[in-house]
Amino acid sequence: MFEDRPDRDEIVLVGRSNVGKSTLMRELTGHTKFTTGKKPGVTRSPNHFDWAPESFMFTDLPGFGFMSGVESHTQDAIQTDIVRYIEENADDILAAVLVVDGKSVIDIIDRHTTEDSIPHDVEMFYFLDELDIPTVVAVNKMDKVGDRDERLNDLCDRLGLFPPWKQWRETIAPITAKRGDISNLTEALRTHLHDQQRDDLFKFL
Template identity: 75%
Template sequence: MFETRPNREGEVALVGRSNVGKSTLMRELTGHSFDTGGKPGVTRDPNHYDWAPEDFVITDLPGFGFMSGVDEEYREEIKTNIVHYLEEYADNVLVAILVVDGKSVIDIIDRHSGPDEIPYDVEMFHFLRDLGIPTVVAVNKMDKVDDRDERLNALCDRLGLLPPWKQWQGTIAPIRAKQGKIEPLNEAVRDHLHEQERDDLFKFF
């Protein structure tokens, strides 16, 4: 179980598969570099970034799902740890940011949609919402996507949100973390913070 969480009341948590750009986004949000590896599964414990004067922390949870060179037992253990962490701190998490790769997310979801299987991204989205955590899906790497609106509409459809995606701008945020283009995400996060009367945290987003 992840035991490293600083003693902070408010939290924004980043979740998502390996290699979708969570650590890059974390660096963009905090201005602080974390160890990221070229290979999946490098972030094995949560990375927490807290601002000393503020009762607030941003957490980058380890990537889940398939990772080449990582055995299934270990992958399941990480996923279980993430689930337990989110359940334990659900009341503290003001917003969860589910990061997906805009270029590959539809293919990945469709490939893992057997009759008895819910794909990780869809499962995590509904799990977070079931916990009562406001959730924003940060659709990263949008610079690699040609059919932008079509792709985002398809993602809404897979997540059980009625397209068109533009009516879900508090939930679906197309970004390019590597280029620092994350304004739609910041706006969505601010909306959720405002609803929880935490405008004091706007300066971080």
């Protein structure tokens, strides 16, 4: 399901199921073909949206972690495919957007943190860093979060970033994709593109 990738530079969206990746993809591209749904696991293979003349695309990768109605071995296989996709295409990935649910991410991380395991979100953040892929954590659904600064500071702490979050604006981007409030993310992505001398792609953000 991960075959036939177009040969071009890309920005990838990764994250747990049902955190709003596909909604964010629609917002970034203005394209409505991306399937969204309340049931986790709607996206099972990469969704590419590309501009052929520009040799650039956004890619919405399948959600990882728990998926309602999906057997655990299938969930594991999807996660393995995501990791392999990112590893194999790391040289062409200009930036990664790790999407998390601002309302629940701290509880999820804390619930899955043990002496023997690291939560998927944190593991993915470290994995992208190891591959030297510039990463922005898009903290979605912030319209549902009351203690905004406290929540974002807690997230920095869980990711190994020294709070306060406002010193990490190139890495932590509070957004509400459903309302079209993604300016923090686009500004962070522009910073990373500029660092790679790809200002020509600003028009897509």
